[in-house]
Amino acid sequence: MTDHMSDAPVRRSDGERSHVAILEAAMRLASVEGLGSLTFGRLAGELGLTKSGVAAHFDSRQHLQEETIAAAQRIFDREVLEPGLAAQEGIGQLEGVCEAYLSYLERGVFAGGCFFAQLLAEFDAPSGPIHDAVADGQRGWLGMLEGLAETARQRGEIDTAVEPAQLAFELYAPLELANYLSMLYRDPSIIERGRAAVRDTIGRAGHADHG
Amino acid sequence: MTDHMSDAPVRRSDGERSHVAILEAAMRLASVEGLGSLTFGRLAGELGLTKSGVAAHFDSRQHLQEETIAAAQRIFDREVLEPGLAAQEGIGQLEGVCEAYLSYLERGVFAGGCFFAQLLAEFDAPSGPIHDAVADGQRGWLGMLEGLAETARQRGEIDTAVEPAQLAFELYAPLELANYLSMLYRDPSIIERGRAAVRDTIGRAGHADHG
DNA sequence: AGAGAGAGTGTACGAACGTACTAATTAGTA
């Protein structure tokens, strides 16, 4: 036995390649048309496989969706969180994460804009396990922005009168709208509006004339 | 002939009632789960009709979707634009429309939040006639905010250094995010964050300390 | 009152869906 105590099937190299190819196509498709339009037949057609060939890689459609979300999360972490948090602690990280997000939109990391913004809109109202997962993920993102704002406030880089949760909301809002409008109008220059909004909001929080 | 030169079928009173009942259910369903999940069978089940009974009211599914959008637009006009624009010209109307939108969210006019925000997310990426219609509608909304901002600037109520298009973007962003997050978390109190953001943004544009 | 037509039911068809199987193939290992 090459694998000590493992019930998992031994994956073959070609199967591994197919698996990642399927997930890449799935992320692209889901970012454009949503998780709901993620079907075995659709993916099979785009990849030149048969429906059962695709389905064989996942226990069910539900598992395909969950694996796709997990794969997209890894990409988001690599493309947004990692570079954004590489900035200096405090207001630097707050700016860094916002700029990293806008850059990630501009670079077209996902064909349909932000993968999680698509998810947010698709599962904001419906209930169920995916809704809860999306809500938790969003809470995490917003909570992180709030945490960065709180740190910046403690470091004296933003005004103590600024509520971190409110600042996180006001930064998140233009990021999301930049995503939606740039996709809707197919005009990446809209992202510059988001950039200006972030700059104004952080600048205002930094040197508010309240005294 | 009671109707001079009309090819349209004479609608019976019971048919008229069914028609509006179908559109009401369709708006509710589409605001929650999107236009894509708007099917004859689904509506029939909710209304106690048969699938063909529902389908008989529309030439095709496409027409059902278009009529549903048109009906929602009438409600939006009545619930948001009309009360919002009733305020005093200039910055009053700008505030009025934003507040009317947030109030429309709070009152739960549509079960799934803002009907058009749902559409925006659903058809931001895909191409087609519905995408174009959504894009045009959104351009109209954003253009109206920009026009109100421009008017307010000409009246001297906001700083001349403020770009109307940028201000419109910065007002629209928290409105949208308030919608999505209040639905996602099932917490209407999030709307208060949007209200605060609008207040700050308009206030800042109004008495900017730039000279 | 009677005729005409709109309203709604029931049925049917083809397409696409997820899922569950079998069979053939092929890569990896012993």
Next chain:
DNA sequence: TACTAATTAGTACGTTCGTACACTCTCTCT
């Protein structure tokens, strides 16, 4: 080299979709 199991194709089943058509019922108008 030969075996084993992962990979993939292929097929079939049941459901749901949009659409179409035939049919009954009932409102509305003359």
